[in-house]
Amino acid sequence: MSETRALQDSLHRHERLASLGEMAASLAHQIRTPLASAFLYASQLSATHLDHQETQRYADKIVARLRHLENLVKDMLLFAKGGSAGTDNIEVSALLAEVRRNVEAQARAGGCELRVRDRSCGATLPGNQEALHSALQNLVTNAIQACGAVPARGAGGYIEIGAGIERDDTGVEMIHFYVSDNGPGIAPDLRKRIFEPFFTTRAQGTGLGLAVVQAIAQAHQGKVSVEPGAEGGSRFVMSLPGAMARTADKPDLPPGFMRNSINKVRKDVRLKRGMA
Numbered sequence: 001m002s003e004t005r006a007l008q009d010s011l012h013r014h015e016r017l018a019s020l021g022e023m024a025a026s027l028a029h030q031i032r033t034p035l036a037s038a039f040l041y042a043s044q045l046s047a048t049h050l051d052h053q054e055t056q057r058y059a060d061k062i063v064a065r066l067r068h069l070e071n072l073v074k075d076m077l078l079f080a081k082g083g084s085a086g087t088d089n090i091e092v093s094a095l096l097a098e099v100r101r102n103v104e105a106q107a108r109a110g111g112c113e114l115r116v117r118d119r120s121c122g123a124t125l126p127g128n129q130e131a132l133h134s135a136l137q138n139l140v141t142n143a144i145q146a147c148g149a150v151p152a153r154g155a156g157g158y159i160e161i162g163a164g165i166e167r168d169d170t171g172v173e174m175i176h177f178y179v180s181d182n183g184p185g186i187a188p189d190l191r192k193r194i195f196e197p198f199f200t201t202r203a204q205g206t207g208l209g210l211a212v213v214q215a216i217a218q219a220h221q222g223k224v225s226v227e228p229g230a231e232g233g234s235r236f237v238m239s240l241p242g243a244m245a246r247t248a249d250k251p252d253l254p255p256g257f258m259r260n261s262i263n264k265v266r267k268d269v270r271l272k273r274g275m276a
Contacts, residue, residue: 086128092120117162146183
């Protein structure tokens with residue numbers, strides 16, 4: 001490893017540690033509300049007048065709040081680890097198949113038809129298989145929730161996940177993973193913000209799922225974008241350079257990525273306080 005690369009790695013590591021400290025403060029703020037609710041519901045369980053049905057209702061609410069806390073911590077850990085690209089030799093077809101197996105039951109429960117279209121032609125790429133699996137599963141989970149947000153209609157909800165290969169304008173081979181749905185779609189003004197840490201439009205959302213996807217994509221020298229779907233809904237595309245295009249000297253994440261994300265969150269919090 002060259003002295004320059006070692007210095008870059010050291011600076012990058014210190015920057016991530018500083019940013020994680022600030023992120024922890026933001027996470028503590030996000031944890032406070034569901035934790036307070038869980039304590040409140042737990043205190044009600046000691047009331048002697050509650051019948052079995054009421055007791056079960058409070059217990060279910062406690063479990064829901066604790067599950068939300070678990071998701072917050074899980075997403076925070078994924079976000080923190082997103083800067084490591086890894087060195088696994090990943091078969092694109094196998095990765096899609098694994099994601100499909102893990103989300104089939106969830107899609108069925110959500111009333112969504114799950115489609116897979118693999119045009120990767122046996123392509124592989126180096127990276128962190130667990131992280132990429134988490135990124136794709138996050139996108140599919142969001143798509144399932146989007147399908148569930150559509151009122152009953154003649155045509156059922158569907159989700160399509162797939163992958164394909166093409167060369168960009170510079171001749172670099174790119175592998176494009178995509179997840180599309182026919183849900184209600186995302187308003188144009190929200191598309192600019194959905195990848196920000198802790199930004200969410202769902203009451204039970206952590207606001208970290210898409211930030212995790214973006215961190216993982218950038219760690220693999222790629223990017224993620226969203227556009228309107230061909231049949232309504234949304235289409236998320238995660239584009240990563242193929243095996244022959246990966247450069248060894250590039251840092252895992254762009255300099256300042258996590259700090260800029262935190263600064264954006266803090267700025268938004270100050271703006272909200274000013275409007276309150």
